Every structure is written in structure tokens, then in C-alpha cells.
Amino acid sequence: MTQELLLQDYFKQWMELYKRDAVRKVTYDKYQLTHRHIKRLAAELKLSDLTRLTYQQLLNDYAKNHERQTVLDFHRHVRGAIIDAVEEQLIDRDPTRKAILKGTKHRKHKTKYLNQFELRALLNELTLNDGVTWDYFILLIAKTGLRFSEALGLTPNDFDFSRQNLNVSKTWDYKSVVGDFAPTKNMSSVRKIQLDWQTVIQFSQLTKNLPDDKPIFAGDKRIFNDTVNHFLERKCKQANISVISIHGLRHTHASLLLYANVSIASVARRLGHSNMTTTQSTYLHIIQELENQDNDKVMKHLAALV
CATH class of the missing domain: 1.10.443.10 (Intergrase catalytic core)
Structure with a gap:
């Protein structure tokens, strides 16, 4: 069954087990948003099929519409779950090692204020x-x-x-x-x-x-x-x-x-x-x-x- 476990399902289980009620609600909402992105970008990606290449592709797909800082947050969330999967011996190696973080060009947000x-x-x-x-x-x-x-x-x-x-x-x-x-x-x-x-x-x-x-x-x-x-x-x-x-x-x-x-x-x-x-x-x-x-x-x- 482990061979058939999807990344999105493992991340959801991990998120609910380790993050729910352990972090502020606004932070947990961000984990839920990460899960939705995994589901959208890699719905059929199995945990056992995770390699440096497949993980990098996931990051690249996410980076197409997000700034680099947002990609970094996404990477931290997913990597936290994957590291635990490695420790549980669900996968052999850490596929997030040496991952390259890309992203859209940072847009300068003008601070609006009154004089x-x-x-x-x-x-x-x-x-x-x-x-x-x-x-x-x-x-x-x-x-x-x-x-x-x-x-x-x-x-x-x-x-x-x-x-x-x-x-x-x-x-x-x-x-x-x-x-x-x-x-x-x-x-x-x-x-x-x-x-x-x-x-x-x-x-x-x-x-x-x-x-x-x-x-x-x-x-x-x-x-x-x-x-x-x-x-x-x-x-x-x-x-x-x-x-x-x-x-x-x-x-x-x-x-x-x-x-x-x-x-x-x-x-x-x-x-x-x-x-x-x-x-x-x-x-x-x-x-x-x-x-x-x-x-x-x-x-x-x-x-x-x-």
C-alpha cells in the first residue's frame, strides 16, 4: 500500500497529525493551501515516485505563477513532510536536497498612504x-x-x-x-x-x-x-x-x-x-x-x- 500512497494524501495526513492545533489557525490555513496546490499540480504523483527530478518539476510548476518568497514557503511546507517520510523509511532518499527555488519577478508593491x-x-x-x-x-x-x-x-x-x-x-x-x-x-x-x-x-x-x-x-x-x-x-x-x-x-x-x-x-x-x-x-x-x-x-x- 505504501507504494501506492500519493504525495497529496501523505501531506494531508502529515499536516493534520503534526500541524493541526500545534500552530496558529492562520498558519494552518497556509498548510491547507499548500495541500491544495499539491493536489492541483501533482494529483497522481506517488510518494514512492518522488525523485530530485519530480520534486524539482513540482517546484518549477508552482513557481510559474508565484514569487520566489512564496515558492520558498511552499518548499518549506512540503519538505517538512518529505523529511518525515524519509525518517519513516517510506522513501529511501531526500528528493528535496539541492532543490533550486525559482519564481516570478518580484513586484514592487507601492505603499499607499495619505499625507x-x-x-x-x-x-x-x-x-x-x-x-x-x-x-x-x-x-x-x-x-x-x-x-x-x-x-x-x-x-x-x-x-x-x-x-x-x-x-x-x-x-x-x-x-x-x-x-x-x-x-x-x-x-x-x-x-x-x-x-x-x-x-x-x-x-x-x-x-x-x-x-x-x-x-x-x-x-x-x-x-x-x-x-x-x-x-x-x-x-x-x-x-x-x-x-x-x-x-x-x-x-x-x-x-x-x-x-x-x-x-x-x-x-x-x-x-x-x-x-x-x-x-x-x-x-x-x-x-x-x-x-x-x-x-x-x-x-x-x-x-x-x-
Whole structure:
């Protein structure tokens, strides 16, 4: 029977045995996606027929429509299962050895964000009356740089109004049919975010009659990212500014802090990045622009010494 075992079936068994409930749901979903790709690209490939050639062909087929980093993730998933198959002596040798990772040319994804004047125009379009609305959701992300799932997972208990702090310790799993609280993206994402006094006043009023431990924005109905993005799009058009996404508001928050000469380390902590390298790579264009401004200042200062 081992001779007839398909790669896709072995990977599914391995995934369910070793990864289910051992990794975060969002990570397990990626393993499931890998399984679907194996099924699509090599439905009849038997585990016993795996060689360096057949495995390389699988990688090459996957790489036709994916960037190299995505191919690397796919390779890591499949290789993890195959290494275990080798240890179980289901196959004789490791066919993933010396595999060559290819992929489509990396596309530069332009970071979309608003400038200070555009953001002010957007905020002026928000209707901040009594009752929870997406207007408050947009305001909060603009003021804090929260991720979409982090903002959805907030409860009134997460606000420390006396210290002007917002405690981020969880997210909301909006991608599942029945939403529920979920862990943050990484340990660095567990953080305290300082709030300005206007936001403190607005949200202390908004949350005063809400259940302390229930999500403020995630109600009984399932929430889709597109729904909120479409709401934000309408607001942007009303303000006659560039249309951005909810994630673009997070970029806007970070970019305005950088332009205000807030240190990269402080911005990284506020965004919940695991390290400053992530912040630097995401906002490289802004950092380079600021460095050019600094160079001009340095030259002017040195010239004045003569």
C-alpha cells in the first residue's frame, strides 16, 4: 500500500497529525493551501515516485505563477513532510536536497498612504455621533496604526483611559465563519499604545455603556475586510483624496510619525513589528527621503563652521 500512497494524501495526513492545533489557525490555513496546490499540480504523483527530478518539476510548476518568497514557503511546507517520510523509511532518499527555488519577478508593491493634509480631510468626513460605527474604527486605526484584526479584537477593558493607554493583547479571527478572539501576530504585537487626549475622550464616551469584555466593533454578524475598505473608499471620495485601504491607514500613521522625526525604534514598537528591520524595509522610501534632508542639514551646519 505504501507504494501506492500519493504525495497529496501523505501531506494531508502529515499536516493534520503534526500541524493541526500545534500552530496558529492562520498558519494552518497556509498548510491547507499548500495541500491544495499539491493536489492541483501533482494529483497522481506517488510518494514512492518522488525523485530530485519530480520534486524539482513540482517546484518549477508552482513557481510559474508565484514569487520566489512564496515558492520558498511552499518548499518549506512540503519538505517538512518529505523529511518525515524519509525518517519513516517510506522513501529511501531526500528528493528535496539541492532543490533550486525559482519564481516570478518580484513586484514592487507601492505603499499607499495619505499625507497629513489628506488625513485631516478624511477625519473631517467622519461622523462621530453616539453609537459604534465604522467611522470610529477608521479614526482609531488612523490614530494608533493598529492592524485590522487588532482593532476588531478590542474591548472596553483594553482602554486604560486614566493612563491614556491602549493595551493590545489579542486579535479577532474575522476570517472564520464564527469569529472569536485569537492571539496576536507575534510577541512584539502585544504592546501598549499611548493615546492622545482627544481619542481618550471620544472612546471613553463611546465605550462607557458597552460590555467590558465584548469586542467593540465585531458584533454578531461576520465581518469582511472588503466591507470596511469599501466604507473607507466612500469616505475618501467624499473628502476628495486618494483612495486607500484600512491597511493604508496603518501605513499613514507610521509615515506621519517618521516625517515628524519619531525614531524608527519607537515606530516599530508602536506598530508591533518584531524588529526594526521590518519597519525599515516597509518605509525605506520615507527613511531615505529623511536621510537626504538630514544630509542637507549636516552640510549647512559644516559650511557654517568656516
